[in-house]
Amino acid sequence: MMRCISPFLLAALLVSGCASNHSAVAPASREAHAISSLWWQFFWVLGIIYILVVATVLICRFKSRRDRANINLPQPADSIPGESKTHRVIAILTGVSVVILLGLLVDDLFASRVLAPKNDPGALNLTVTGHQWWWEIEYGDQDPSKVFQTANEIHIPVGRTISFTLRSPDVIHSLWVPSLHGKKDLVPGHPATLVLRAEKPGIYWGQCAEFCGAQHANMGLLIKAESASDFAVWEDAARKSAVAPMTDQQKHGQQIFLNSTCVMCHAVSGTIAGSHNGPELTHLASRQTIAAGTLPNTRENLALWIQEPQLVKPGARMPGTGLQPNDLADLLDYLQTLK
Ligand code: CUA
DSSP: OHHHHHHHHHHHHHHHHTOSTTOTTSOOBHHHHHHHHHHHHHHHHHHHHHHHHHHHHHHHHHHHHHHHHHOOSOOOTTOOTTHHHHHHHHHHHHHHHHHHHHHHHHHHHHHHHHHSOOOOTTOEEEEEEEETTEEEEEEOOSSGGGOEEEESEEEEETTSOEEEEEEOSSSOEEEEOTTTOOOEEEBTTBOEEEEEOBOSOEEEEEEEOSOOSTTGGGOEEEEEEEOHHHHHHHHHHHHSOOOOOOSHHHHHHHHHHHHSTHHHHOBOTTSSOBOOSSOOOTTGGGSSEETTTTEEOOHHHHHHHHHOHHHHSTTOSOOOOOOOHHHHHHHHHHHTTOO
């Protein structure tokens, strides 16, 4: 019996153990709630049916063994005892199965209605572009001077509809932030829409959920849901150009940045660096991670990423810089001012 029930118990244990900010059963948006409640309805209904079926099979097996021991003579073929009762039971259970399946179908349709993108004139419009292997994020606005970009970290206000336009210029990626929504593919040439509304503040981790090359596993992101006032403060700061370097080291670091290969791929607003081949760096120092969730954003990790990116993320488009230690230190001083 234990061997039969164990997959059911195992699933329950695994599911309860996964409840964190990176879990489809720890919902923090109306969409994730719809997915989570659909999952739990399927889990309990199908789990109970599984247990009943296994129990019935075991009971029948013991009963038939006992009956066989009690029967001395073979029964005539046209009078099998209990045959009509068996037919009745099969008919009833078939009917019950159909009703249960229809019930689950109705649940599924209700969940789909919650997940369907809706038009909300007050929505915050973001464009998320998947690249090998990082996320480009653009905050749209009707006033073009208010549009700004960031990378790998998305701030959103709680209680407001967020409409994501999903794009990919290279291969198929998939955006998945389990606590906020289900997976949605980013298919080259076919922009998709994903709409969600976070219900409680928090940091929700996400991951590319479609194999997209060697560093697919290192293509993470986070969504920080915060109060409307905190979001307004962040948005205001994110729109500003980078602060000018103050110390001699920071000024020297900026010159290294602007005169090296860094400017071929990165942008820092307020400087001549304006390429968007790689992540926007205007407010790099305010992010929690670097290299799309691969490393915590510390000075040591930044140094490692700048000098030896192929050690951290083999295959990434970022080339090593081979800077002298003094130049690297000044460059790090400068990058750490980009808050
Ligand atoms: Cu992008 Cu996997």
